[in-house]
Amino acid sequence: MTATDYWVDLHRAGQRLGGGFLLTRRFVLTALHCLRDLALEEQVDIELADGERVDGRFCRQDKEADMALIEIAAGHRVSLPIPAADRARDGDRWRGPYRPAVADIHLSGLVSGTARHHCVGGATIEALQLTTDQHLGDYSGYSGGPVEGVPEGTERQPAVLGILIEQTPDRADASRAANVLIAATIGEAMRRFDHLDVAHLIDVLRPPRSGHRQQAATRERFDDAEELLRQLDDWAERELIDPAQVAELKVLTVKRLIEREMGGGGA
Structure with missing residues (x-):
């Protein structure tokens, strides 16, 4: 196990929906648009980073901010590591431990700013603007995945900074995405969902x-x-x-x- 083993894959009826990650041992945080047409209370299959599959329930959503919570079935006790959280700083390095498939690359880049962002759904949220080292043209499969800070010159473990929710269109070619992504901060997620067990995340507030x-x-x-x-x-x-x-x-x-x-x- 490593510090990055807290990410998950979400499935429904054998179809992959998208990524997410363990924000607590009870809840998975993901981007709402990854759940497509699922209704609240519907069941979701959660594939943990170690390959184990557990049952989950789509329990909370914030349509305006494009975030959702999946509750892990009460009978399962998650033993995988739960990430520490931190605030992003302009110019820091970041990486994405989640990738849609084994053949896909891990994303990385620079935090280019933290600012208020107007989501497609209508909410104005605290968000990170991230530039990527990889020019893929389509980053949609990475939605819902965590954004980690990369501590340089220290022995500190990486900390989760946010959740990927949007890709910025290329102004020269609207059919492609620019290498700029938007992530909601963990602090924003905590404010949106008021029943999270957040003792280990209190520093981000x-x-x-x-x-x-x-x-x-x-x-x-x-x-x-x-x-x-x-x-x-x-x-x-x-x-x-x-x-x-x-x-x-x-x-x-x-x-x-x-x-x-x-x-x-x-x-």
Whole structure:
């Protein structure tokens, strides 16, 4: 197993729909247009990176932002790694660990900017503009796949930055796509779907950090909330609380934390 084994392939009735990735051990995030004409609550087959297939359910969608969640069947416990998340920085290298088929290449390139983007569906979202090293003319098969940052000169594992949702048309030839792709940030996905178990992704909601002293102070401010999130997991494992309520309680904790950081009060 590697740090990139969190991506999945989605299928329905033997037909491949597109890519996605494990945002938590319970939910797969994908681009809504990958699910084509599926209705909410329909079943989706999830093929994990290690080849195992598990049942899933199309449970949430955001039509305007072109994102969807697939819930993994309750009887399956995912053992594959769940990615850390981070914020993208202009000029950073990125790569796509997911590819539509074994014969296809992995995408890579530069983060050329983070800005508000107006989606085809009508939403204005926080998005990454990505240039690709590969000039394919058609990147549609990569939709729903994760965008990873590539840490240079460090031993840090890659972190997921966003989800690929759109390709930019070539202005000289509208039948082809330019080597510029659009990805929704992980922070945007978290805001769109309010019941995600997001304890491991909380950093993407914090403002960018600079300096060791500021980092230490930031960690101290969040210690109490992170301890509560860990305690909720412990109570669920000991059957002192209904596991079905844990995700809801964690989201409430993170929301209160966000409100406090933004000056909205609360504990």
